[in-house]
Amino acid sequence: MSPRRSTSSSAQAGQATVELVALLPLMAVLAVLGWQAAVAGQAVWLAGTAARAAARAQALGQDAAAGARAALPVRARDDVRVRTGADGRVSVRLAVPVVLPGGGALGSVAREARFAPQGER
DSSP states (O other): OHHHHHHHHHHHHHHHHHHHHHHHHHHHHHHHHHHHHHHHHHHHHHHHHHHHHHHHHHHTTSOHHHHHHHTSOGGGGGGEEEEEOTTSEEEEEEEEEOSSTTOOEEEEEEEEEEOOOOOOO
8 A cells, every 4th residue: 555655645745846836926926016015115205205305405495306315315316306386395206116127117106295484593
């Protein structure tokens, strides 16, 4: 009886290997999607940080776009668009990079912030 068990055992081991190989592409896709979600979340957070920095700069009479760029990492500074309003409102739009090589941008995220203009003291 032992030869029969040995054959059954090796067949099960072979089946497990086939299942693992079949699941590897799915696991890779899920890993890339998770990584892309993390990058998109970071873009949202960075856009909010840049919007607050731009609004502070504008409230102090400085360049809002320069304030936004100073709050961003170097790799994100070229992909930012800043719009200012007369009431102290600043809108920052930041591109969401694609994690795969040669991807460019997936889209963009926008955040707003507002600080009242500060008077001279």
